[in-house]
Amino acid sequence: MSDTDYNFAYLDEQTKRMIRRAILKGVAVPGYQVPFASREMPMPYGWGTGGVQVSAACLTPEDTFKVIDQGADDTTNAVSIRKFFEKTAGVAVTEKTAEATIIQTRHRIPETPLTEDQILVYQVPIPEPLRFLEPRETETRKMHALEEYGLMHVKLYEDISRHGEIATAYAYPVKVEGRYVMDPSPIPKFDNPKLESAALQLFGAGREQRIYAVPPFTKVVSLDFEDHPFDPSKAPHPCALCGAEDTYLDEVITDDAGGRMFVCSDTDFCARRRGEAA
Amino acid sequence: MYVAVKGGERAIDNAHAWLAEERRGDPGVAELSVAQIREQLSLAVNRVMAEGSLYDPDLAALAIKQARGDLIEAVFLIRAYRTTLPRFGASRPVDTGAMSCDRRISATFKDLPGGQVLGPTFDYTHRLLDFALAAEGLAVPEAERGAPAEGPMPHVTGFLAREDLIQPEPEGAETPRDLTREPLDFPADRPLRLQALTRGDEGFVLSMAYSTQRGYGRNHPFVGELRIGTVTVEMDIPELGFSMDVGEVVLTECETVNQFKGSKTEPPQFTRGYGLVFGQTERKAISMALVDRALRWEELGEDDVGAPAQDAEFVLYHSDNVQATGFLEHIKLPHYVDFQSELELIRRLRREAMAATRREAAE
Numbered sequence: 001m002s003d004t005d006y007n008f009a010y011l012d013e014q015t016k017r018m019i020r021r022a023i024l025k026g027v028a029v030p031g032y033q034v035p036f037a038s039r040e041m042p043m044p045y046g047w048g049t050g051g052v053q054v055s056a057a058c059l060t061p062e063d064t065f066k067v068i069d070q071g072a073d074d075t076t077n078a079v080s081i082r083k084f085f086e087k088t089a090g091v092a093v094t095e096k097t098a099e100a101t102i103i104q105t106r107h108r109i110p111e112t113p114l115t116e117d118q119i120l121v122y123q124v125p126i127p128e129p130l131r132f133l134e135p136r137e138t139e140t141r142k143m144h145a146l147e148e149y150g151l152m153h154v155k156l157y158e159d160i161s162r163h164g165e166i167a168t169a170y171a172y173p174v175k176v177e178g179r180y181v182m183d184p185s186p187i188p189k190f191d192n193p194k195l196e197s198a199a200l201q202l203f204g205a206g207r208e209q210r211i212y213a214v215p216p217f218t219k220v221v222s223l224d225f226e227d228h229p230f231d232p233s234k235a236p237h238p239c240a241l242c243g244a245e246d247t248y249l250d251e252v253i254t255d256d257a258g259g260r261m262f263v264c265s266d267t268d269f270c271a272r273r274r275g276e277a278a
Numbered sequence: 279m280y281v282a283v284k285g286g287e288r289a290i291d292n293a294h295a296w297l298a299e300e301r302r303g304d305p306g307v308a309e310l311s312v313a314q315i316r317e318q319l320s321l322a323v324n325r326v327m328a329e330g331s332l333y334d335p336d337l338a339a340l341a342i343k344q345a346r347g348d349l350i351e352a353v354f355l356i357r358a359y360r361t362t363l364p365r366f367g368a369s370r371p372v373d374t375g376a377m378s379c380d381r382r383i384s385a386t387f388k389d390l391p392g393g394q395v396l397g398p399t400f401d402y403t404h405r406l407l408d409f410a411l412a413a414e415g416l417a418v419p420e421a422e423r424g425a426p427a428e429g430p431m432p433h434v435t436g437f438l439a440r441e442d443l444i445q446p447e448p449e450g451a452e453t454p455r456d457l458t459r460e461p462l463d464f465p466a467d468r469p470l471r472l473q474a475l476t477r478g479d480e481g482f483v484l485s486m487a488y489s490t491q492r493g494y495g496r497n498h499p500f501v502g503e504l505r506i507g508t509v510t511v512e513m514d515i516p517e518l519g520f521s522m523d524v525g526e527v528v529l530t531e532c533e534t535v536n537q538f539k540g541s542k543t544e545p546p547q548f549t550r551g552y553g554l555v556f557g558q559t560e561r562k563a564i565s566m567a568l569v570d571r572a573l574r575w576e577e578l579g580e581d582d583v584g585a586p587a588q589d590a591e592f593v594l595y596h597s598d599n600v601q602a603t604g605f606l607e608h609i610k611l612p613h614y615v616d617f618q619s620e621l622e623l624i625r626r627l628r629r630e631a632m633a634a635t636r637r638e639a640a641e
Contacts, residue, residue, distance in 0.1 A: 006362065035461035040357040045601050046608025070615045076286040077611055083287075107615045125605065136591055138464045163627050169619035188619040207601045209461040235622055251618055265615055 009056040009089040015039055019057035019211070023202060026213035031176030032144070033127050033210040041206065043084070047077060048106055049206030051123035052084070055104050058119055058202070059085065064092045066100035071108040071248065071265035078106070095268050107170075109191040111247050111269040114199035116216055122185040124205035127212065129173040129183040149181050152223065160228055172230075175221045176214060184220075190234045190248045195220040237262040242273035301346050315339035324528075324557025325349055329599065330356030331458065331477045333527050333556050350479075354600045361458075368453075370521060372509045374531045374554070375433055378426075379507035381558075384434045386500045386535055392431030397506060398558075434503040435533050435550060444535065444548040445578075466590050471573055475566045476555050478597030484561060486587045486597075487568035495572045495585025498537035499551060506530045506558050530555050532563040536571050541579035549578060569593060 007013065022036035041049040059065065065085055069078040073095040081104060082093050094100050097112040104121040114120060130140045133151045143149070152173060159167045166172075172189035176182045184195055185203060195201070201214040214220060224230040238245045240261040247269060249262040264270035302309065316323055316339035326338040330353045338356060345351035381397025384390055396402075410416065438444040454469030457477075466474070475483055490497055508528050514521045532553040540546035551571030553563035572587040574580075586592055596602060 010362075012362070012364070035463065037458075037460050040354075040361040040600065042358040044354065044607065045604025046606075047604065047611065049604075070612050074286045075612055076290055079286040079290060106611075107613070125608070137595075138591065164630060165626075167623060167627065169623040170616040186613075186616050188615055190619070207605055233619075233622065233626075235618070248615070249618070250614055251621065265618075 006088055008061070009059045009085065009091075010042075011039065011053065011056045015053075016057045019053055022211040023054065023057065023213060026202070026211050027200070027215050029180075030214055030218050031180030031182040031212060033205075033212045035209055036211050038206045038209040043080070045207035046125065048081060048104070048123035050204030050208075050211070051104050051106070051121050051206075052081060052204075053206060054121045054202050054204035054211060055085065055102060056089075058102055058121070059089050059091055061089070061091065063101045064094050064099055065089075066094050066097065066103045067105075068103065068108060068110070068266075068268075069106040070250070071110075072267040074267065096272075097266075097268050107186050107188075108248070108265060109187055109194040109197075111244075111264070111266040112272075113194075114197050116198045118199040120197070120199050120201045122187075122201065122203045124183070124185045124203045124208075124210070126171075127183055127203065127205040127208050127210040129171075129181050144180060147179070149175075152181060156223060156225070160225070165231075166224070166228065173223050175223060177219050178221075181223070182212065182214075182220075188234075188248055189222065189230075190232045192220075192222045192230070193232055235262050239264045239270060242270045244270070244273060301344070310343060312336060312339045312343055315342050321558060322347075322349060322352075324559050325480060325562075326352045326356055328556040328559050328562060329353040329477055329479065330360065332356050332360045350599050350603050354603075357600055367513060367516075369524070370512045370514065372511060372527070372529070374505065374509060374529065375430070377431070377505055377507040377509050377529070377531070379431055379505050381506040381560075382431055382503070383505075384501070384503045386502050387434060387437075390434060390437070392427065392429065395427065431505070433533065435535065438502075438535065438548055442547070445538075445544070445550060447550065462594060464591055466594055468570070468574070468577075471590060471594065472552065472554070472566075472570060474594045474597055475553070475569055476562075478566075479599035479602070480559070480562045480565070482597050482599065482602075483565040483569055486572075486593060487565035490568055490572045490585065490587045495575070495583055495588045497551070497568065497571045499534040499568050499571060500536070501564060501567075502533045502535035502550075504530070504532045504560055504564065506560065528557050530557065530559050530563040532560070532567045534564075534567040534571060538578070543579035549574070 019036060022034045025034045026032065038050065038053060041052055043049060043052065065082065067073065067078040067082040069075040072078065085091055086093055097103065097110040101117060102119045102121060103110065104123065106123040109120065128140050130143055130152060133155055134140050134143065143151070156166050159165065168189065170188045171183055171186040172192055174182050174184055174192060174195060184192060195214060196217070196219065198216050200216055203212045222230040235249045235251065237249060239247060239249060241263050244264055247264045247266060250265045251260055251262055253260050316335050319342065322342055323335050323338045326341055326349055327333050327335065330338065337359065338352065341352035341355040342349065344355060379395055381399060382392060382395045384394065435444055439446060457470060457473040506528070508526050510523050511525050511527055512521045513524045534551040536549045536551060538547060538549045549571065551567035553566030553570065555563045555566060569587055572585065573590050573593065575582060575588050582588055
């Protein structure tokens, strides 16, 4: 595939316009899932087709693009998506969070705070936070329309009564600007506080044909109870490589005798800290 | 010291190279040509065209070659290509009544105008492995040829319609919604459901249809008619002001005649299920007709018996194999961030549970 075989950033202009309209609607109604006519992409559903379509609709030739998966730039799927846009859009790419204008992510929010000049694009598998409580789309849309979130609170309450805490560790539901309950995609709940950001955050779910958005400086509250406040927990260790105490850590098994270590999941953040220390 | 694993990029390139080598197989064996696949694996080609929603036997054959015979992967390749094609316009509805039929059978009438035409079917073959086929270079088999059927082959349901015995299907004026250009939305009307079924996974649609036969939303179908053949595709050309034939496609059409004792809203009469699929794909077309009929319970005023095949959301959201396989297989992508958070949660919950047990034991 050479870059002349396809339009800039792969999708044709009509499709991009359709996606941009959905994005604008999403920005206008924060947290609301906007249906859009998702296209088949040349990577499988589940590999980030929603995020890829949103990125394709946002990219301009002047952009600098970064892709992370599980916080890392060098995981196979991140490499694959970065290469895809290098080839089809010819944009500059980077691994440095601060240098990127658009960051596509799966399952993490970068540790480095984002700025107003950046867009964070999330890949979303199941956009509906109520899906596992109610499998029917016609029902869940009604529940959102009526702001009927009792079922979700009952679920969280049942967690507390059974386990003593809310037993959701990732894809922890949030309420956006006091209105819509939203699935922040499967980020660890440690990342939830970063959802209140200076950057524009866009969420794309290709297979489920939904786009939603959190505009800059929007209020995002993780659901909780007064007597059981939200707790963005993480492994109680510092990073074994850079020593950071306040980052999300991957647990790496180092031998077959139970040896393990904890390292930053955000590889760019960790490498930068080590570079500064050296 | 531990160094995080690098080299995703090189791993991908190497994996692709290995894949290409495996695709070719033993270089001592002659390479398959796309034309060979198109001509000799034509039913696989038909399935890929039907579920890929693109009528192009050469591209479907290429996709099968590239996918190493994995038909769902081939469907995916075709879909990903189709999505990049510009849309010039829509054809006129094809006239299946004017189909030049290779096969046309009715299970409801012994004989009928146009006759029963068996065509190239497996139906009455004995499924015995033909070891002679393992030898190559056999003489080209040739079937005896008769004169092409003269005269029209009217639709069987037309005979029933003349007596008002079957529910009429008036022509709708509205242009149906397009599943590939608009997000799926419920309630889904019949044209939309039919679009989803015709591109749906053959195995899924088959099993859904089968479940209705076994009692989960039984609808008593007869194959009123099954026809396979070539139809002309006509398109209005606005610049010319008239319509032109732009090509031919092979289609399989199945109309079922379903027993119906009447409901609160409809009188006793036969009802229909409809299947229309690209290529010679009769298993799929019959399955589609049964599932279509099952999904019509609401408009016919029947009871919802809670059968999976009656549930439009369930059927339509799960019939697409490209979506299904993508989401299913994505769980092999890294999930260590989510898993890590679960790991910490389960350790904490266990610690608390163990402490509680110990406390109880101590008391």
